[in-house]
Amino acid sequence: MKVLLLLVSLAVGLCFGNQVRSKRQALSDALRWPNNTMNYYYEDGFPLEMQAMFRDAFNYLKSHTCLNFVNNKDAENAVYIRNRVSCWSALGMRSGEHQELSLDYPCAHFGVALHETMHALGIAHGQARTDRDKYLIVEAEDHNDYINEDTTLSVPFDYGSVMLYWRTERRFPKDPEYNYTMGSLRVGFYDMILLNEYYGCNCEKHPVKLDCKNGGYQNPANCDECTCTDGFKGQTCDELDGHILSASTEWRPLYYGGPYSKTLEKSMAPKNVFFHVTVSTDYLQEVLSKKTLFQAPEGSTIEVRTTRLEGFFCHFTCDWNGVELKYLTDRRMTSPLTCCDDDNLWNKTRSSTNNPFVIVKYGEDKGPRFQFEYRYLPGNLTSS
Numbered sequence: 001m002k003v004l005l006l007l008v009s010l011a012v013g014l015c016f017g018n019q020v021r022s023k024r025q026a027l028s029d030a031l032r033w034p035n036n037t038m039n040y041y042y043e044d045g046f047p048l049e050m051q052a053m054f055r056d057a058f059n060y061l062k063s064h065t066c067l068n069f070v071n072n073k074d075a076e077n078a079v080y081i082r083n084r085v086s087c088w089s090a091l092g093m094r095s096g097e098h099q100e101l102s103l104d105y106p107c108a109h110f111g112v113a114l115h116e117t118m119h120a121l122g123i124a125h126g127q128a129r130t131d132r133d134k135y136l137i138v139e140a141e142d143h144n145d146y147i148n149e150d151t152t153l154s155v156p157f158d159y160g161s162v163m164l165y166w167r168t169e170r171r172f173p174k175d176p177e178y179n180y181t182m183g184s185l186r187v188g189f190y191d192m193i194l195l196n197e198y199y200g201c202n203c204e205k206h207p208v209k210l211d212c213k214n215g216g217y218q219n220p221a222n223c224d225e226c227t228c229t230d231g232f233k234g235q236t237c238d239e240l241d242g243h244i245l246s247a248s249t250e251w252r253p254l255y256y257g258g259p260y261s262k263t264l265e266k267s268m269a270p271k272n273v274f275f276h277v278t279v280s281t282d283y284l285q286e287v288l289s290k291k292t293l294f295q296a297p298e299g300s301t302i303e304v305r306t307t308r309l310e311g312f313f314c315h316f317t318c319d320w321n322g323v324e325l326k327y328l329t330d331r332r333m334t335s336p337l338t339c340c341d342d343d344n345l346w347n348k349t350r351s352s353t354n355n356p357f358v359i360v361k362y363g364e365d366k367g368p369r370f371q372f373e374y375r376y377l378p379g380n381l382t383s384s
């Protein structure tokens with residue numbers, strides 16, 4: 001009986017829910033899909049709304065990597081997607097098998113569909129990284145967190161990874177700033193970099209080298225453009241996507257109430273709304289061009305603080321929605337997410353020398369509303 005249980009746990013990768021858990025986290029152990037193509041098919045009667053989640057997860061992965069997803073139940077290797085108990089997947093391609101992947105109602109979400117697909121592609125959990133002890137406190141008996149090989153490639157640990165579990169009493173961040181960031185269902189920018197490294201997706205052979213700005217990199221899905229970090233767009237990520245605000249040395253407030261439309265969303269993927277706080281010598285020109293043409297005065301710092309959070313789903317993780325004040329210098333890295341206004345984290349003043357300072361409102365856009373204030377400190381002044 002013990003042997004059988006072990007076999008089952010080896011075969012099944014991580015899950016959302018409390019079903020079978022895995023000890024197998026190694027990337028190098030898992031098989032990659034040949035020709036960068038994952039075959040899949042759905043069980044008869046698989047709910048259409050769940051199919052839509054996979055459609056959007058596959059589209060997301062296709063547009064950020066060199067991977068393809070083909071609906072083919074006759075392939076030698078394929079992922080058989082079913083509605084069973086809980087959400088889980090095998091880790092990596094299981095040669096000669098039609099391996100199962102389950103999505104279930106209590107955990108059905110675009111981010112979970114993408115998380116389980118990442119497992120099927122060979123990507124393990126964030127809490128299974130060899131460097132996780134620098135960032136997390138985990139109890140050894142929490143066997144979901146077992147490490148046995150290097151799983152990090154060159155990608156740094158990110159508390160906002162879609163592959164990292166939520167906080168519990170036995171698994172929590174060393175830095176409490178990230179208490180609500182763990183368990184996010186939003187795809188981290190580094191998640192796609194990890195997948196691209198694992199599958200060798202890159203634009204090295206492309207004749208044109210793009211100079212991608214603001215943390216972007218040449219997109220392996222389309223080497224004629226860059227993949228941009230949150231809030232940026234355009235071929236080389238030098239255009240601002242979202243609302244542009246001009247900071248002064250006095251605090252200014254911005255209240256965001258969201259749209260009032262009743263339209264259906266086209267995608268199951270969570271929506272992001274971006275705000276840019278800029279310091280510019282020619283603000284009007286910057287807004288008109290939507291490009292970051294001008295430099296902030298030397299050494300200036302932009303400060304932002306959230307002052308109201310309303311209508312966000314607040315519990316132990318900001319999985320469904322949240323606000324991210326992207327103050328970390330590395331624009332690829334997730335800064336702490338907030339969705340609850342009942343602790344001392346949510347309204348902290350965040351400072352950054354990044355210009356513009358990007359603010360992300362993540363998740364369902366019709367309910368949650370928030371307000372923040374912003375200013376800049378010229379020269380080498382810092383906040384007291």
Ligand SMILES: [Zn+2]
Binds near residue numbers: 014
């Ligand atoms: Zn998992």
